[in-house]
Amino acid sequence: MSRVKNHPDFWENVEKTDTCWLWTGSQNYDGYGNFYGKRTHRLAYELTYGRIPKGFYICHTCDRPRCVKPEHLFLGSPSDNSIDAEKKGRRVHIVINSEAKKRYKKPRIKALIDANVRHQRKHLTNN
Numbered sequence: 001m002s003r004v005k006n007h008p009d010f011w012e013n014v015e016k017t018d019t020c021w022l023w024t025g026s027q028n029y030d031g032y033g034n035f036y037g038k039r040t041h042r043l044a045y046e047l048t049y050g051r052i053p054k055g056f057y058i059c060h061t062c063d064r065p066r067c068v069k070p071e072h073l074f075l076g077s078p079s080d081n082s083i084d085a086e087k088k089g090r091r092v093h094i095v096i097n098s099e100a101k102k103r104y105k106k107p108r109i110k111a112l113i114d115a116n117v118r119h120q121r122k123h124l125t126n127n
């Protein structure tokens with residue numbers, strides 16, 4: 001992990017457009033970028049905000065799997081169908097799945113949610 005984290009080439013494989021930062025390196029079959037076996041949107045999130053807590057997923061506010069722009073990434077759970085609806089409603093939303101609930105105490109989860117709500121609000125107001 002640290003080898004990947006410190007890898008200087010990561011951001012060189014990114015095409016910065018006016019809206020999204022698109023990964024130009026290799027891609028997985030599902031359209032997500034791949035960098036040394038890691039999904040690039042998750043890696044971009046970790047490089048920017050720190051480790052992704054176990055049980056959380058990284059979602060895109062822009063719906064583009066190849067996008068690695070940190071401002072477009074947020075923690076969530078793909079098992080919750082409300083993510084897309086909330087996203088399109090331009091409302092701040094966070095989803096915590098059951099694994100995360102078991103693993104973390106409430107104050108920790110609350111802190112993670114607060115950080116992400118702030119992060120998402122910032123993105124939405126800048127848009």
Ligand SMILES: [Zn+2]
Nearest residue numbers: 020062067072
């Ligand atoms: Zn994007």
